[in-house]
Amino acid sequence: MTYAVTGATGGYGSLAVQHLLNQGVPAASIVALARSEAKAAALKALGVTVRVADYSDPASLDAALKGVDRLLLVSGSDPGQRLTQHKNVIAAAQKAGVKLVAYTSITQATTSTNILAPDHKATEETLKASGLGYIFLRDNWYIENYAGDVAGAKQSGVVAAAVTKGKVGSALRSEYAEAAVKALVAGVAGKTYELGGPLWSYPEFAAAVGKVLGKPVKFVTVTEADKKATLLGFGLPEGVAGFYAALDTSVDAGTLAHASSDLEHLLGRKPADLEAQIRAVAG
Numbered sequence: 568m569t570y571a572v573t574g575a576t577g578g579y580g581s582l583a584v585q586h587l588l589n590q591g592v593p594a595a596s597i598v599a600l601a602r603s604e605a606k607a608a609a610l611k612a613l614g615v616t617v618r619v620a621d622y623s624d625p626a627s628l629d630a631a632l633k634g635v636d637r638l639l640l641v642s643g644s645d646p647g648q649r650l651t652q653h654k655n656v657i658a659a660a661q662k663a664g665v666k667l668v669a670y671t672s673i674t675q676a677t678t679s680t681n682i683l684a685p686d687h688k689a690t691e692e693t694l695k696a697s698g699l700g701y702i703f704l705r706d707n708w709y710i711e712n713y714a715g716d717v718a719g720a721k722q723s724g725v726v727a728a729a730v731t732k733g734k735v736g737s738a739l740r741s742e743y744a745e746a747a748v749k750a751l752v753a754g755v756a757g758k759t760y761e762l763g764g765p766l767w768s769y770p771e772f773a774a775a776v777g778k779v780l781g782k783p784v785k786f787v788t789v790t791e792a793d794k795k796a797t798l799l800g801f802g803l804p805e806g807v808a809g810f811y812a813a814l815d816t817s818v819d820a821g822t823l824a825h826a827s828s829d830l831e832h833l834l835g836r837k838p839a840d841l842e843a844q845i846r847a848v849a850g
């Protein structure tokens with residue numbers, strides 16, 4: 568049985584490779600797909616096979632997926648390109664005779680109004696129509712998304728977001744990767760997992776940050792425009808600042824406020840609670 572992981576030089580993908588090894592999958596049965604061979608040096612040192620492939624280069628994907636049985640398709644990071652890129656990976660998986668593809672999607676992808684959801688929904692639909700075995704791993708937010716907020720609160724005593732009521736069910740990126748690997752190794756096709764930790768509100772998040780930092784931290788609601796202006800002040804480009812500010816509005820619409828025990832079931836334990844998550848990113 569040969570497993571492959573795309574985006575293996577990224578945060579999530581490298582953790583997934585490590586979790587495959589932790590699950591007892593031999594290094595010789597793991598193929599790590601990377602854009603850059605140089606960046607994959609640490610993966611090579613683990614003894615796994617590194618193949619260079621780019622989501623935008625179908626021929627490289629065809630070669631990289633030869634002999635692969637089960638694939639963890641880690642969603643791409645370029646919002647403008649990634650649906651086409653995911654379709655390229657799925658087409659290559661069909662040609663290579665891959666039997667099962669697990670895809671990292673988003674909370675309630677099919678009905679979500681989150682600005683990130685359309686690519687995920689369309690990728691899920693493409694996979695379903697492909698005839699390949701599929702598993703959908705609908706990840707809530709990584710707590711790692713909030714590392715900057717925690718660092719900022721250390722200085723200012725404030726967490727600010729354009730959110731009034733929307734809740735989030737974050738978890739550690741490593742927990743999502745571990746759950747993905749467990750689902751892939753179990754190998755049951757046709758499953759959709761809504762993955763996330765306990766739901767929290769932003770005032771609860773600020774209070775938990777305060778507990779971890781050992782100082783009072785208050786939550787302040789700002790407008791989406793204010794949030795964008797702050798991010799521009801940090802030097803983010805216009806489009807990126809606007810995108811992250813708009814994500815707050817998506818969160819406020821409740822797109823991540825979905826409670827589920829799927830993560831706990833796949834992990835076989837309770838995921839880290841909010842304070843433990845914050846400790847992990849507080850540095």
Ligand SMILES: NC(=O)c1ccc[n+]([C@@H]2O[C@H](COP(=O)([O-])OP(=O)(O)OC[C@H]3O[C@@H](n4cnc5c(N)ncnc54)[C@H](OP(=O)(O)O)[C@@H]3O)[C@@H](O)[C@H]2O)c1
Nearest residue numbers: 574575576577578579580602621622642643644707708709
């Ligand atoms: N749920 C959440 O809160 C959340 C947060 C962040 C991201 N995400 C999603 O989850 C994915 C994994 O997250 P992450 O933290 O691991 O992100 P990351 O560290 O940026 O990793 C993304 C990986 O995708 C690879 N990649 C990007 N474009 C590619 C292309 N054209 N061809 C081949 N590989 C390509 C990158 O390669 P290089 O190493 O060469 O750059 C990298 O290995 C992200 O891509 C994004 O879709 C979800």
